[in-house]
Amino acid sequence: MTRKLRVGVIGAGIAARHLAGFGWNKELFEAPVLCSLDEERGKALCEEYGIGEYTQDADALFARDDLDIIDISTPPSSHFELCRKGIESGKHVICEKPLFGSIAEVDEMGRILARYPGRKLMPIFQYRYGSGLQKLKLLIERGLAGKPFLTTIETHWWRGPDYYAVPWRGKWASELGGGLLGHAIHAHDMLNYVHGPCAEVFSYGATLVNPIEVEDTAALSVKMQNGSLATLSMTLGSRKEISRLRFCFNDLVAESIIEPYTMGRDPWTFVAGTEEHQARIDEVLAAYVPGEDGYTRQFELFHKAIVEDTDPPVTLQDARNSLELVTAAYFSQRTGQPTPMPIAADHPLYRSWLPAGEWRAAATV
Structure with missing residues (x-):
């Protein structure tokens, strides 16, 4: 019999998508309680998803012994303390990016x-599980991609004044960063998921679209540890929203769809250099069996990791790789120099990438 895990959810924004993911895994999870400081949104989610208990006291969730998992979907500046409390209270933890x-x-x-x-602590990177990206991973595993050369990633979205009307957005102390941290981070994680860690980055960043503290436009040139190169662009000033990933290998080119928020999903294109190799690729892809994606798939794999006591599908090291790229990009923007990775304890931004004044202010809160 499948063991059903009980989840205490903290948050009432992106938490709705988490609850939908748990809902698609009803045999694996149940969510008996939701915590949110926003009573109107919190109670609305409880009603929509049949959650029996609502509270504004997060500590009450940590104190309970009938919860297996704490799911954290709060503003970024609260994540570390909530994760710490969750682990120290004996729970597993899911935490948003x-x-x-x-x-x-x-x-x-x-x-x-x-x-x-x-x-176990599992960071959220649900975009990994789209069928298009999973097909690329399969082709690489089967040895059909060849040597990697170049990856290009575009995260070109639109965010206007209404988006920043939410008080914690657009501020260093509460959002912790701009488009590199909160928007392009998914596509950039897909870079690491395919190629492994980055080795060096040179970055330009600017605030061009909205009168906010953090960056809303950036361009990055990246060296990967596997020897390939990547170019990454991000803006929140694109009236036509697209996301696009293009991977050039010796034996194939893989290109995503351009839907801004589902770019990991099919239909991707996989083009080989010869008819014979195309036939081999097409044969493997024809046998691919698609399953659930997004949060649904990531949560399914997390349940398996808990029951079998294995590593979660997204690990703390995966999050470190992602945040190293952000840290190095911010350092490069401020110094005008290429910045190597990994980021060690002696790096000037190891303890915070916030501007000095913002870091001091955040540390006193």
């Missing part, structure tokens, strides 16, 4: 997890 506000916090969480064997 961006996971934390520094590489130092990621490393500290690693030390916390080491003190609580068996507890």
